[in-house]
Amino acid sequence: MTISHDIGSRETVNGREFVQTEKNQAGFALYGPWETYPPGIYSAEFDITPDAGIVSSNPLICGWAEITTCGGQKVLERTKLYVERLRSDR
Numbered sequence: 012m013t014i015s016h017d018i019g020s021r022e023t024v025n026g027r028e029f030v031q032t033e034k035n036q037a038g039f040a041l042y043g044p045w046e047t048y049p050p051g052i053y054s055a056e057f058d059i060t061p062d063a064g065i066v067s068s069n070p071l072i073c074g075w076a077e078i079t080t081c082g083g084q085k086v087l088e089r090t091k092l093y094v095e096r097l098r099s100d101r
Contacts, residue, residue: 015039015041016030016039016040016041017038017039017040018030018032018036018037018038018039018040019031019032019033019036019040029041034062040074055076055078057076059074059092059097060097061073061094061097061098065094067094070093070095071093071094071095072091072092072093072094073092073093073094073097074091074092075089075090075091075092076089076090076092077089077090
């Protein structure tokens with residue numbers, strides 16, 4: 012799989028490839044792969060680990076995930092990624 016990114020750097024640890032970003036970087040950390048699927052009902056699964064040092068008394072959004080079409084120009088679905096929710100899903 013090709014990993015494309017606007018910010019951060021591609022890393023591989025234990026055979027798993029990911030994009031690592033630095034604090035306060037703005038842009039796309041990961042986009043693609045671009046696949047074509049027929050109309051239907053699908054689910055997407057991904058693995059995101061927030062930095063253990065992030066602490067907030069309020070819900071903290073660390074990013075979002077989108078399902079798009081038209082080369083990323085039309086967003087079909089978007090969900091916010093909350094730090095605490097990502098940790099509790101482990």
